[in-house]
Amino acid sequence: MAVKFLREKWIYVLLLVLALALPLLVTNRYHFQIIIMGCLFSIATLSMNLILGYTGQASLAHAGFFGLGAYGLALMTKSGISFWLALPFSGLFAALIGFLIGLPTLRTRGSYFAISTMCFGVIVSLVAGNWIEVTGGFNGIVGIPVPSPIPLPFLGEISFQTQAAQYYLVLAFLLLTLLIMNRLVHSLLGLSFMAIRNNEVLAEAVGVPTFVGKVLSFVVANFFAGMAGGIYASLMGNISPGTASLDLTFNWLVFLLLGGVATLSGPIVGAFAIPVLMEYLQFLAEYRMIIFGVLLIVVIIYFPRGLMGAFTTLQERVQAVYGRRKEAVKGAARS
Amino acid sequence: MLLEAENLTKHFAGLAAVNNVSLNVKEGEILAIVGPNGAGKSVLFGLISGLLRPTSGHIRMQDTEITGWKPHRIARQGIARTFQTTALFDQLRVMDNLAIGYRQRTAGGFWSTLLHTRRWEEDKNRTTAKVMEILSFIGLAEKAFHFVSALSQAEQKRLSIGVALISEPKMILLDEPTGGLILEDTDQITDLIKKIHKVAGVTVCLIEHKMRMVMGLADRMIVLNFGSVIAEGTPVEISQNPKVIEAYLGGESVA
Numbered sequence: 001m002a003v004k005f006l007r008e009k010w011i012y013v014l015l016l017v018l019a020l021a022l023p024l025l026v027t028n029r030y031h032f033q034i035i036i037m038g039c040l041f042s043i044a045t046l047s048m049n050l051i052l053g054y055t056g057q058a059s060l061a062h063a064g065f066f067g068l069g070a071y072g073l074a075l076m077t078k079s080g081i082s083f084w085l086a087l088p089f090s091g092l093f094a095a096l097i098g099f100l101i102g103l104p105t106l107r108t109r110g111s112y113f114a115i116s117t118m119c120f121g122v123i124v125s126l127v128a129g130n131w132i133e134v135t136g137g138f139n140g141i142v143g144i145p146v147p148s149p150i151p152l153p154f155l156g157e158i159s160f161q162t163q164a165a166q167y168y169l170v171l172a173f174l175l176l177t178l179l180i181m182n183r184l185v186h187s188l189l190g191l192s193f194m195a196i197r198n199n200e201v202l203a204e205a206v207g208v209p210t211f212v213g214k215v216l217s218f219v220v221a222n223f224f225a226g227m228a229g230g231i232y233a234s235l236m237g238n239i240s241p242g243t244a245s246l247d248l249t250f251n252w253l254v255f256l257l258l259g260g261v262a263t264l265s266g267p268i269v270g271a272f273a274i275p276v277l278m279e280y281l282q283f284l285a286e287y288r289m290i291i292f293g294v295l296l297i298v299v300i301i302y303f304p305r306g307l308m309g310a311f312t313t314l315q316e317r318v319q320a321v322y323g324r325r326k327e328a329v330k331g332a333a334r335s
Numbered sequence: 336m337l338l339e340a341e342n343l344t345k346h347f348a349g350l351a352a353v354n355n356v357s358l359n360v361k362e363g364e365i366l367a368i369v370g371p372n373g374a375g376k377s378v379l380f381g382l383i384s385g386l387l388r389p390t391s392g393h394i395r396m397q398d399t400e401i402t403g404w405k406p407h408r409i410a411r412q413g414i415a416r417t418f419q420t421t422a423l424f425d426q427l428r429v430m431d432n433l434a435i436g437y438r439q440r441t442a443g444g445f446w447s448t449l450l451h452t453r454r455w456e457e458d459k460n461r462t463t464a465k466v467m468e469i470l471s472f473i474g475l476a477e478k479a480f481h482f483v484s485a486l487s488q489a490e491q492k493r494l495s496i497g498v499a500l501i502s503e504p505k506m507i508l509l510d511e512p513t514g515g516l517i518l519e520d521t522d523q524i525t526d527l528i529k530k531i532h533k534v535a536g537v538t539v540c541l542i543e544h545k546m547r548m549v550m551g552l553a554d555r556m557i558v559l560n561f562g563s564v565i566a567e568g569t570p571v572e573i574s575q576n577p578k579v580i581e582a583y584l585g586g587e588s589v590a
Contacts, residue, residue: 105415180449182494187448187455188438188462191427195435198424205418207439207502216445 019171023164032163034279036059037168038272040232045252045267047224052264054185055217056197057106058114060249061257062225064121065094067128067244069226074141075134077234083147087230094226095219102218106211109174109200129241140240144233146247163203166235173231174268177224182264184220193217194262200313254292258299260306336397337362337506337538338383338414343392345378351532352378353394354562360506365532365539367549368442369573370559371582374540377419379559380508384416397505411439417495418428419514419542425483429494432483433466436501440465440515464467465501466505471498473527489520493527500531507531509541521545525552558582 025245048062069090076086105116128135136143147169149159160166184190192196195213196210233239242248255274260266274292281288303310338360344349345353353375360366368376381387383394385406394402396412404412415436441458448455452495470476473493478486486494492512499507513521514526525548531537543549549556549569558566558573560582566573 114544165416183449183451188441188443188458189445189448190440191431191435194427194431195424198426199422201386202418202422202424203435204406205386205410205416205567206436206498207407208435209405209407220445 004331006277007084011286013288023167025306029163034275035272036163036167036170036282038275039167039174039180039226040235041172041252041255042174042196042268042271043228044225045255045271046174046177046181046264047221047228048226048252049256049261049263049267050181050184050193051151051221053256053266054190054197055193057218058110058117058251059216059218059221060114060118060246061101061121062221062252063246063248064117064124064244065098065222066229066232066248067124068094068097069229069297070243071128071141071229071238072226073230074144074233074239077145078141078143083145083234084150087227087234089225090230091227094229096224096305098214098222099219101129102215105256106214106218112123118246118249120243122314125241125244125246128244135241136217138241140238142238144237146236146237169233170231176192177262178268187263197262254296256306257296258306260308260310262305263308263312266306270306273307338382338397338540339393340379341393341395343379343394344390345375345382345387346390346469346536347396351562353382353389356559356564358557358564358567360538360540361555362505362538363532363536365528365541365552367553367556367570368542368559369544369546369549369556374559375438375562376559377510378562380416380510380542383409384508386416407439410504411504412504414508415499415502415504416508417499417510417512419490419510421488421495423483423491423495423498426485428479428480429483429486430466430483432494432498433469434462436498437462437465439502456543469497469501472500472530487518489523492516492520492554496524496527496531498549500537504537506538508538509539511542511544513543513545521548524528528552544563544589565574 022035023032029335044062044066048059051057072090072093073086073231073332077083098243101117101120104122105113105120108116128154131137146166147160149157149158160169185193186309188215192203192208192213195206195208196213200210251274255270255313256267258274259268259270268289277290281291284291299306305313336359338357340358343353343356344351356375356379370376372390378387379453382389385404385408387400388403392402393400394407396414401409401412401413410540418517429436441462443452443455445454445457447458466479467476470479473496475490475494475497478490483491483494496509497509500578509528513524516524528541529552532539541553553570554572556566556568556570557564558576558579565582566576566579
């Protein structure tokens, strides 16, 4: 069966081996850079998926929190704090601000929540552009150091000057994010998030504290957005208000919608497939956007759960037909 | 007394949907709340379950004041409910619907989920066992992995009762558990309600329109009309009460 392979363990092992061997396979620096960005944006999209996909609250402040993490890390590392200490703090900083913003905004629902979070995202990038003494204004912050080397006994140290090393760093954080998201969504806690998405009134009635659930999901999502922003700042070396721009949020939203909302593979597939597609459609210049517009509409109408969601649905249908046939055979044997 | 409601009133833009209603639910009984459409029965359930805030009045559960509590806290206090229009998590599977209902009886939080602690493991096993138990109790064991949309109307009704029941409530509020069902399915639901009462030992409070069913099921009945209690008593007393016959049954005798 064409779709059954998604369930097999070996496919994941194969993917992991492929991911680890990637620096040997990709020699072009430009392509490699696209892959590194794909991993980073996968982390951002995966965390957006937690609040938007699984919990059903369309936060459009995601790049805002990404930006908070990026600026947080840039300021900390430039003042001499080690990257490895600054990184968790940049995540925690985004999470804390997320908590404070979530308390009022999560009391609103649906499009009201989307609009209020979008406003926050815009505010972050406006502040970044105008608080010149701290953020450097529209010039941004330049000369952010790369992650400090990790000393290893007897083997010297791991430095992050090369692209390959930077890639492994991003990959490690992507896997960590994936592991945590996997544990969250495949648990009673994750089920209660989905219950909130599906029917908030019923969720309350069966004892799920929906507001607490929404705040928790929002805070965790923003923690990872902040960390992704922190890694981004360190690897790029410079950031600007564009790092927190709404465009970035909408890019991730498109990755998420096309890749598959409320699936774990969807955000990663989206974050890699769309930029690659963009590269191939380079010759169309601005007209690319028309193609994406149409694609987005088609996917939302016919595959509301994106590419990976469509796979899963197909798989379930095949199983249902297969199962029914098996039952019918059993029934026939009995009579 | 399991539940006491005292002088409950709920106004919607000046209109009293529930007007000065007092009622008691005794432990272990089946109480039926009947009344014509718009009498305020569902609003009363909304008030008890915390979905609506009373304009005035008090609700006490085993001597704990629960007036104005959030629905999830009231649920944790031991009052489960179903909705008139069958409410389920239709994006999820049958077993997941039940697992969510049991979430309030598990202790694990965020960190134990992330770290897969022993408590998380215990919660998971306990939930699975409980889901299996309820699945066979409501007769849906074979449908565990189905999505809600693949269930029949009657199966959905049973599942919604299961979702309420799995939280091990002291009292269950059923808002028209047989609404929109054909006769055979109604009988099955009636049997299930009896089982909940006898086997699971849960106090039942239900809203129902089908008089024949209620008469055979309830220990006690309360009749609402225009937001007020107009009669209270055993099914036999109610069926002979002239006020009820006039207001609710339109002068006809009870079937």
